[in-house]
Amino acid sequence: MVYVPMVPGDDRAAAAAAPGWSDARASCFWDGERLTGRTWGAAQREQVLPKLLPLLPAGSPEHEQLASWDPDMQPLWDVGWFFAADARWPADGLPPAAAWCKQFAYSGGETGANGFFRGEGETVEVAWSSWHEQFAAGMATILGR
Amino acid sequence: MSTRLVSLAMAGLLGACAADRPALADLTTSLAPLHAWFDAHAGHPRVILLLSPV
Numbered sequence: 001m002v003y004v005p006m007v008p009g010d011d012r013a014a015a016a017a018a019p020g021w022s023d024a025r026a027s028c029f030w031d032g033e034r035l036t037g038r039t040w041g042a043a044q045r046e047q048v049l050p051k052l053l054p055l056l057p058a059g060s061p062e063h064e065q066l067a068s069w070d071p072d073m074q075p076l077w078d079v080g081w082f083f084a085a086d087a088r089w090p091a092d093g094l095p096p097a098a099a100w101c102k103q104f105a106y107s108g109g110e111t112g113a114n115g116f117f118r119g120e121g122e123t124v125e126v127a128w129s130s131w132h133e134q135f136a137a138g139m140a141t142i143l144g145r
Numbered sequence: 146m147s148t149r150l151v152s153l154a155m156a157g158l159l160g161a162c163a164a165d166r167p168a169l170a171d172l173t174t175s176l177a178p179l180h181a182w183f184d185a186h187a188g189h190p191r192v193i194l195l196l197s198p199v
Contacts, residue, residue, distance in 0.1 A: 078196060138192065
């Protein structure tokens with residue numbers, strides 16, 4: 001879990017008090033400078049953005065916003081990557097993920113009310129979904145279920 | 146995005162595995178601590194989530 005400051009109230013103390021991470025399998029990091037979001041955002045913009053743009057209606061606000069995305073000014077967040085057991089950390093960028101999801105629209109967290117980009121292998125799609133569903137799908141991919 | 150929602154999703158899917166809250170490691174100047182974590186768990190499926198803590 002990497003915590004990044006993105007909205008008012010986000011700070012190291014909030015990260016230290018974030019709920020739900022009292023799990024022996026979790027490690028938590030505080031990325032106050034948004035190094036992850038800027039570094040990996042740059043890689044994702046190059047590698048994934050060309051696949052995402054055709055999924056959005058040309059000329060729509062969402063398309064224009066994505067097309068002009070600058071990861072240095074708007075670091076990546078609300079994203080999850082799911083790595084297989086044999087994934088290795090590369091010299092540059094992010095390790096290759098077996099699956100990933102990125103929330104781009106939030107409407108209360110209910111199933112079907114939140115927009116996600118999701119990817120698995122070479123496939124990318126828009127899914128109106130929930131974190132629960134996206135997390136389940138990612139875990140199923142890396143656990144081979 | 147609320148960390149609470151994601152943590153609820155994780156808890157429901159992974160099952161309870163109670164432990165003391167893990168200490169925060171700082172990524173102040175590099176991603177080296179994250180890289181070290183990733184390598185330390187090689188051979189196992191791993192997940193990285195980037196979320197706002199609020």
